[in-house]
Amino acid sequence: MSTPPPPMPQSAAPDWQAAPNSPYPGYTSPIPVVRTHLGHALTSEWTKIKSVRSTMWTLGVFVLLVVGIGLLTGAVVASSDPDLGGESPLSLGFFGLLLGAMCIITLGVLTTASEYGTGMIRTTMVACPSRGRVLAAKALVFFLIAFVVTLVCATLIGFLHVAMLEGYNAKDPSGEEWLKGTVGVSLYLALLGTLSLAIGSVVRHSAGAITIMIGAVLAPLVIALFMFSSSLQDVQQALFEYSIPNQMSIFYANSLTESGPSGWDPLWIMLVVTGAALGGAFALLEKRDV
Amino acid sequence: MIEAVGLTKRYGDKTAVYNLSFQVRPGAVTGFLGPNGSGKSTTMRMILGLDNPSAGQVTIGGYPYRKLPNAPRQVGALLDAKAVHGGRSARNHLLSLAQLSGIPARRVDEVLGVVGLHDVARRRSKGFSLGMGQRLGIAAALLGDPQVLLFDEPVNGLDPEGILWVRNLMKSLAAEGRTVFVSSHLMSEMALTADHLIVIGRGQLLADMSVTDFISANSADFARVRTPDSEPQQREKLSAAITEAGGHVLPEQDGALRVTGLPLPRISDIAHDSDVRLWELSPHQASLEEAYMRMTQGAVDYRSTIDQKAGLQQPLPPGMQPPMPVPGQGQPGWYAPPPPQQGGQPFPAPAPQGAPVQAPAGPYGAPGAPGAAPGAPAPNPYAQSAPQAPQGPAPAAPSAAAPPSAPAADLTKPEDAR
Numbered sequence: 001m002s003t004p005p006p007p008m009p010q011s012a013a014p015d016w017q018a019a020p021n022s023p024y025p026g027y028t029s030p031i032p033v034v035r036t037h038l039g040h041a042l043t044s045e046w047t048k049i050k051s052v053r054s055t056m057w058t059l060g061v062f063v064l065l066v067v068g069i070g071l072l073t074g075a076v077v078a079s080s081d082p083d084l085g086g087e088s089p090l091s092l093g094f095f096g097l098l099l100g101a102m103c104i105i106t107l108g109v110l111t112t113a114s115e116y117g118t119g120m121i122r123t124t125m126v127a128c129p130s131r132g133r134v135l136a137a138k139a140l141v142f143f144l145i146a147f148v149v150t151l152v153c154a155t156l157i158g159f160l161h162v163a164m165l166e167g168y169n170a171k172d173p174s175g176e177e178w179l180k181g182t183v184g185v186s187l188y189l190a191l192l193g194t195l196s197l198a199i200g201s202v203v204r205h206s207a208g209a210i211t212i213m214i215g216a217v218l219a220p221l222v223i224a225l226f227m228f229s230s231s232l233q234d235v236q237q238a239l240f241e242y243s244i245p246n247q248m249s250i251f252y253a254n255s256l257t258e259s260g261p262s263g264w265d266p267l268w269i270m271l272v273v274t275g276a277a278l279g280g281a282f283a284l285l286e287k288r289d290v
Numbered sequence: 291m292i293e294a295v296g297l298t299k300r301y302g303d304k305t306a307v308y309n310l311s312f313q314v315r316p317g318a319v320t321g322f323l324g325p326n327g328s329g330k331s332t333t334m335r336m337i338l339g340l341d342n343p344s345a346g347q348v349t350i351g352g353y354p355y356r357k358l359p360n361a362p363r364q365v366g367a368l369l370d371a372k373a374v375h376g377g378r379s380a381r382n383h384l385l386s387l388a389q390l391s392g393i394p395a396r397r398v399d400e401v402l403g404v405v406g407l408h409d410v411a412r413r414r415s416k417g418f419s420l421g422m423g424q425r426l427g428i429a430a431a432l433l434g435d436p437q438v439l440l441f442d443e444p445v446n447g448l449d450p451e452g453i454l455w456v457r458n459l460m461k462s463l464a465a466e467g468r469t470v471f472v473s474s475h476l477m478s479e480m481a482l483t484a485d486h487l488i489v490i491g492r493g494q495l496l497a498d499m500s501v502t503d504f505i506s507a508n509s510a511d512f513a514r515v516r517t518p519d520s521e522p523q524q525r526e527k528l529s530a531a532i533t534e535a536g537g538h539v540l541p542e543q544d545g546a547l548r549v550t551g552l553p554l555p556r557i558s559d560i561a562h563d564s565d566v567r568l569w570e571l572s573p574h575q576a577s578l579e580e581a582y583m584r585m586t587q588g589a590v591d592y593r594s595t596i597d598q599k600a601g602l603q604q605p606l607p608p609g610m611q612p613p614m615p616v617p618g619q620g621q622p623g624w625y626a627p628p629p630p631q632q633g634g635q636p637f638p639a640p641a642p643q644g645a646p647v648q649a650p651a652g653p654y655g656a657p658g659a660p661g662a663a664p665g666a667p668a669p670n671p672y673a674q675s676a677p678q679a680p681q682g683p684a685p686a687a688p689s690a691a692a693p694p695s696a697p698a699a700d701l702t703k704p705e706d707a708r
Binding site for chain 2: 026027028029030031033034035036040041043044045047048051052053054114115118119120121122123124125126127128129130289290
């Protein structure tokens with residue numbers, strides 16, 4: 001019996017529910033059966049993500065961090081340093097967003113991993129056997145939420161900083177600087193969150209996935225800090241340049257280093273990494289037992 | 291209609307389910323029984339496409355679950371009552387599931403009413419009791435108004451009223467022509483609810499037959515005979531006479547005799563002929579639980595032992611009696627000795643491989659295992675008083691009945707009834 005028996009003939013019509021030639025009486029539901037698609041999964045995931053408190057908490061803390069720290073930095077700079085030396089006031093928003101990234105990472109991981117923690121994933125996968133569709137819907141809904149919330153916060157704090165630091169010899173931000181400091185960094189953070197979501201789906205454990213993601217954000221900087229040896233200087237340099245905080249700072253053109261990624265590069269890097277992680281998550285989800 | 295063919299699941303080198311073939315038909319409640327760890331849940335998960343079988347396949351209406359168009363509208367399942375996100379309200383939980391399969395939102399309120407949760411619909415499910423969680427799980431299963439329903443331990447944690455409700459719900463769902471597949475440990479519940487049984491042990495099929503066939507195939511109906519306590523020699527006399535007449539006698543702890551192989555009137559006649567007074571002559575018919583216990587005795591993975599507390603107990607003071615062990619604790623096989631026609635085999639050999647086993651000829655007619663063959667449903671010698679109907683439940687299994695040459699089977703047949 002090592003060979004599986006041949007599949008039974010699938011001559012039954014897709015509308016087998018009616019089963020006219022079945023020897024057994026069937027049951028036909030009066031509720032019309034519709035063909036499901038990604039749209040259904042999207043509304044479902046939207047209902048899910050807005051109906052748990054962790055979403056409100058993480059996003060609430062995120063807004064608080066970005067706006068609060070932004071206001072604080074603005075106030076401190078305005079009171080202590082009257083001359084900005086022609087620097088863009090938008091760059092002050094960086095600190096809040098860097099800390100806020102932790103919230104986005106947490107929410108991204110929770111979107112997928114919490115279903116594994118609670119067992120909800122089995123209910124979901126029974127309700128939608130197309131596993132890829134579920135993950136795609138989760139990723140899309142989360143990406144849009146993360147992007148919109150970050151964009152609103154970044155734009156708000158950008159305007160506040162420009163207004164607070166008017167007359168402090170600050171540079172008037174150009175159109176591209178505005179674009180990078182709002183849309184660009186928001187896309188980057190949303191992608192970072194989506195990467196966390198993919199990692200959550202692969203690791204299937206909330207705490208584990210959050211730890212991995214926070215490690216990914218902090219570890220390169222910390223490791224680079226301890227690379228005193230001159231033979232490791234290139235590695236140290238690369239770790240600094242490609243660490244996530246430095247990549248984020250590039251959107252404000254106040255990179256820690258002069259070489260390395262510049263302009264919109266971080267976005268493309270993150271896009272590739274997230275795409276790869278999502279691809280892996282999709283493949284594993286299809287293959288593994290739930 | 292659920293159909294499994296050669297279903298096998300291995301986790302590493304542990305085989306959870308091996309070569310399982312069965313059919314679950316519409317219009318009936320099919321019970322799914324087995325000891326803990328026997329592969330029930332794994333089988334259910336494979337039916338629902340959550341686990342991929344290592345070999346074989348299982349289809350619902352001819353399709354593997356993951357290929358079904360809009361699966362939740364065809365199949366509803368309660369796998370694990372706690373498989374919900376505790377932070378979400380009952381209504382939102384069901385709403386998200388409804389949206390996933392394009393079910394109108396008003397259906398959510400409908401099923402909440404059906405399971406009696408409408409008052410707590412907006413409360414977070416974290417605070418639900420086990421019974422409420424179970425109701426929520428049943429609501430999720432009913433959401434798509436499906437034609438096939440799977441329930442894993444549906445009455446877990448329900449109050450008596452809830453158990454009655456689930457029982458009637460299963461029956462009414464089956465009466466509407468749906469396929470209902472229920473696993474449970476509560477034998478009394480299964481005896482009341484299920485029409486058909488599928489029993490597995492250690493991942494293999496043990497039985498696939500109707501409940502009545504199952505009970506008669508796996509239990510020894512016996513007569514309890516009690517002679518006056520004051521006259522033990524009468525007991526000896528009766529034992530000898532019954533054995534002579536072809537019956538089997540087993541003494542019970544309280545001095546009664548357990549007689550198999552003879553109908554009640556015959557026992558009474560024998561007693562009268564040998565001049566023995568009887569204090570009790572009562573028929574004893576096994577319950578589903580007893581039949582199940584006997585069948586799965588050899589297939590239990592997790593068996594309790596006596597709590598020895600070795601080296602932890604104070605030595606008993608001299609003169610004190612050690613406490614009597616409660617019957618049943620750490621005493622496998624206390625359920626009543628195997629019926630004589632079973633030949634001491636605790637459970638039958640695995641079903642013949644390949645075709646799905648049909649009731650009740652299947653697992654007992656294992657070819658090449660003559661010891662198992664006599665386990666076919668024996669005529670119940672006590673159930674009928676009319677001697678012209680000796681073949682009570684037996685004619686359903688003419689092929690499985692032992693050939694006339696099998697001496698063991700002959701012993702069980704009441705001669706006078708023929």
